[in-house]
Amino acid sequence: MGYYIRVLGQRDIPLLTETLRNCLPPTPKVELSEERSDQSGWSQLILRHTDGTEIALVERNLVIPGELGAEEIEEFIDEVQDALPTSSSKWLLDYLPSVVVIYAFQLLGGTDVNDGWNAVHALRSYIWKQVGGISQADLEGFSNEQGHHILWQFNESVTGEWDMAVLDEDGNWLAFTMDLGNPEHRRAFVDGRMPAGLTAS
Numbered sequence: 001m002g003y004y005i006r007v008l009g010q011r012d013i014p015l016l017t018e019t020l021r022n023c024l025p026p027t028p029k030v031e032l033s034e035e036r037s038d039q040s041g042w043s044q045l046i047l048r049h050t051d052g053t054e055i056a057l058v059e060r061n062l063v064i065p066g067e068l069g070a071e072e073i074e075e076f077i078d079e080v081q082d083a084l085p086t087s088s089s090k091w092l093l094d095y096l097p098s099v100v101v102i103y104a105f106q107l108l109g110g111t112d113v114n115d116g117w118n119a120v121h122a123l124r125s126y127i128w129k130q131v132g133g134i135s136q137a138d139l140e141g142f143s144n145e146q147g148h149h150i151l152w153q154f155n156e157s158v159t160g161e162w163d164m165a166v167l168d169e170d171g172n173w174l175a176f177t178m179d180l181g182n183p184e185h186r187r188a189f190v191d192g193r194m195p196a197g198l199t200a201s
Helices: 017-022 068-080 086-098 116-131 183-190
Strands: 003-009 030-038 041-049 054-062 101-107 134-137 161-167 173-179
Touching (some): 003 116, 041 116, 054 116, 068 086, 086 161
Antiparallel strands (some): 003 101, 041 054, 054 101
């Protein structure tokens, strides 16, 4: 079981492999090829360094009853039922049924070699811009549509600054950057509040 990041899209539009190749940065030098496809387009791509080191496996799954995409949405709905902040959990429970396609990136060994993550980031960002929606990352959690993190699903040892958001009383996202390792920041966030002393971005 690998580590995954996902784009949970609200628009299912054709994304040609050649178009995706053109969105990749000039460095690192990478290759993007189809691993699985049919008359409706690709369902699996592989991103590699030019020396063959695999960076990421990209899967496209439509959210159709009985298929993997729908199963993943059901798993996410179960996962966030009791997540904090409660307001963000409720927002996600309303949002997730509107997802129509999932782009899942399984990160492989080449991600941490020769700036492989730069290629993953560019590819994910382009896909996200095209299909809209939100993002999800294993061991981290979900973002809103603006890319701010909205649930506490980190492990307890996490540290560093992170772009977060909570819902205000009017149901609008209030974005800020917090210190994940700061206990006071954590307590405020899981309570659905912007930590004291921070400024909304």
